Amino acid sequence: MTVRLCPACGRLNLADFRYCPYCGEPAARGPGLAEALEAPFRRLDALGAERRFAILGEKLDTLEAEFELLASRHCKAVQEGVKFPPRAGAT
Numbered sequence: 001m002t003v004r005l006c007p008a009c010g011r012l013n014l015a016d017f018r019y020c021p022y023c024g025e026p027a028a029r030g031p032g033l034a035e036a037l038e039a040p041f042r043r044l045d046a047l048g049a050e051r052r053f054a055i056l057g058e059k060l061d062t063l064e065a066e067f068e069l070l071a072s073r074h075c076k077a078v079q080e081g082v083k084f085p086p087r088a089g090a091t
């Protein structure tokens, strides 16, 4: 299913609509949404976005491990086996 954004109201329209069903604006001409998003996503790939997310994930793992270590030393709740974040209703 190919969709486009209405140039007037910004809502998603099916590509074969001649007018926007929400605001009545004549349908946009040109590439569909998927084709229009292809170039920006290609640029993201070129920037190494995937690698950056992997690095962020590793940093988060490190922070989580450090937090657990600190909490195990200083937090009574953790010593008593409460997992963070505590669930609603947990004591």
Ligand SMILES: [Zn+2]
Residues within 6 Å of the ligand: 006, 007, 008, 009, 010, 011, 020, 021, 022, 023, 024, 025
């Ligand atoms: Zn519209």
